[in-house]
Amino acid sequence: MSSTLYTSIGELVTCDGPDSGTLAGVAGDGVLGIVRNAALVVEDGRIAWIGTAADAPDSDTRVDLEGRAVLPGFVDSHSHLVFDGDRAAEFAARMTGERYDGGGIGVSVDATRAASDERLRELVGRRVAEMRAQGTTTVEIKSGYGLTVEDEVRALRIAGEFTTETTFLGAHVVPPEARGDRAAYVELVTGPMLEACAPHAKWADVFCEPNSAHAFTEDESRAVLTAARDAGLELRVHGNQLGPGPGVRLAVELAAASVDHCTYLSDDDVDALVQASDTTAATLLPGVEFSTRSPYPDARRLIDAGVSVALATDCNPGTCYSDSMPFVIALAVREMGMTPSEAVWAATRGSARALRRDDIGRIVVGGPADLAVLDAPSHLHLAYRAGVPIARALVTPSGTSEDRPQA
Numbered sequence: 001m002s003s004t005l006y007t008s009i010g011e012l013v014t015c016d017g018p019d020s021g022t023l024a025g026v027a028g029d030g031v032l033g034i035v036r037n038a039a040l041v042v043e044d045g046r047i048a049w050i051g052t053a054a055d056a057p058d059s060d061t062r063v064d065l066e067g068r069a070v071l072p073g074f075v076d077s078h079s080h081l082v083f084d085g086d087r088a089a090e091f092a093a094r095m096t097g098e099r100y101d102g103g104g105i106g107v108s109v110d111a112t113r114a115a116s117d118e119r120l121r122e123l124v125g126r127r128v129a130e131m132r133a134q135g136t137t138t139v140e141i142k143s144g145y146g147l148t149v150e151d152e153v154r155a156l157r158i159a160g161e162f163t164t165e166t167t168f169l170g171a172h173v174v175p176p177e178a179r180g181d182r183a184a185y186v187e188l189v190t191g192p193m194l195e196a197c198a199p200h201a202k203w204a205d206v207f208c209e210p211n212s213a214h215a216f217t218e219d220e221s222r223a224v225l226t227a228a229r230d231a232g233l234e235l236r237v238h239g240n241q242l243g244p245g246p247g248v249r250l251a252v253e254l255a256a257a258s259v260d261h262c263t264y265l266s267d268d269d270v271d272a273l274v275q276a277s278d279t280t281a282a283t284l285l286p287g288v289e290f291s292t293r294s295p296y297p298d299a300r301r302l303i304d305a306g307v308s309v310a311l312a313t314d315c316n317p318g319t320c321y322s323d324s325m326p327f328v329i330a331l332a333v334r335e336m337g338m339t340p341s342e343a344v345w346a347a348t349r350g351s352a353r354a355l356r357r358d359d360i361g362r363i364v365v366g367g368p369a370d371l372a373v374l375d376a377p378s379h380l381h382l383a384y385r386a387g388v389p390i391a392r393a394l395v396t397p398s399g400t401s402e403d404r405p406q407a
């Protein structure tokens with residue numbers, strides 16, 4: 001087994017220091033578990049040693065990172081990458097005042113159904129490569145632009161070629177052909193569609209949004225989520241995106257791992273999330289507010305109350321066609337009142353929690369070498385140099401001869 005030493009790391013952000021377990025009550029950089037002038041050793045795709053460069057052990061290969069910062073690879077816990085078609089005109093209309101209501105999802109459904117498997121595979125592959133090029137090493141991918149049994153299974157099969165974090169979203173919207181009979185569509189989703197999709201999915205999700213005629217009511221959402229839970233899937237919820245609603249309370253009631261968006265929250269919603277902070281994360285998606293010209297969620301209110309907060313892109317063709325976690329971090333700092341430390345934590349360890357993963361989102365001996373490197377000396381540059389491509393996933397040797405460290 002060969003070992004590679006990465007040395008001259010200006011700042012190693014482990015997200016695994018004594019204060020790194022949660023954002024609650026930790027001020028400053030405490031949540032990041034930073035080691036300065038650091039080094040780490042990778043063996044067979046795993047972290048074998050972490051410490052200061054001066055104490056580094058001998059190894060077979062040595063890579064000098066010349067003062068760059070190294071972080072856990074970003075965990076993008078919310079994306080809809082399996083789609084075809086273009087909705088740039090919808091975005092342009094929103095920039096001049098049009099409101100988002102979910103109606104454009106049908107446009108993506110038509111284009112996605114018409115695409116070949118090869119075309120969808122290529123599109124997802126391209127998007128995942130864009131993510132890696134910006135430092136993301138884990139991505140969750142949802143179905144939801146198929147909305148027939150065959151098309152949803154196909155989306156999940158293709159998503160499963162890129163990640164183990166696959167999510168069944170047959171309850172994204174009621175498709176146009178089912179509008180006359182919503183109840184029949186919910187029966188399809190909770191019956192034959194769920195049965196066919198469950199073997200290909202780890203998670204189930206629902207767009208619970210009473211403020212959109214296209215999405216699902218509280219009762220419909222509860223039916224979808226409980227059926228999915230009974231079929232052995234873990235739960236996630238799109239909630240409180242377009243206005244106040246039952247999404248957060250439903251997610252907490254059903255012990256979902258995450259409720260995502262959380263743009264419009266009542267005091268009761270926040271209290272429920274505080275009570276459930278060991279179980280249910282609030283995943284904020286500020287790229288959506290950017291791309292829909294909506295008010296940003298109040299991240300400060302959530303963090304100060306003790307809610308478990310995560311950040312993700314929600315990359316999708318409608319509300320945010322960006323797959324950049326550095327962009328999300330910059331928005332979180334500039335627009336949502338998060339400190340740079342909080343934003344980095346929420347994009348790594350926080351979003352790993354939102355996927356109920358303890359092995360990723362932090363740099364720990366024995367853990368996978370899923371790392372991001374910055375062409376910059378510190379994590380502060382992620383927001384400070386917004387829009388500049390300074391982050392990338394660090395390619396580490398997995399033990400196979402083809403792999404070459406590229407730092």
Ligand SMILES: N=CN[C@@H](CCC(=O)O)C(=O)O
Binds near residue numbers: 105241
């Ligand atoms: N809100 C529901 N789903 C996506 C938007 C999908 C679309 O408009 O195509 C979201 O998370 O914002």
Ligand SMILES: [Zn+2]
Binds near residue numbers: 079080238314
């Ligand atoms: Zn989404």
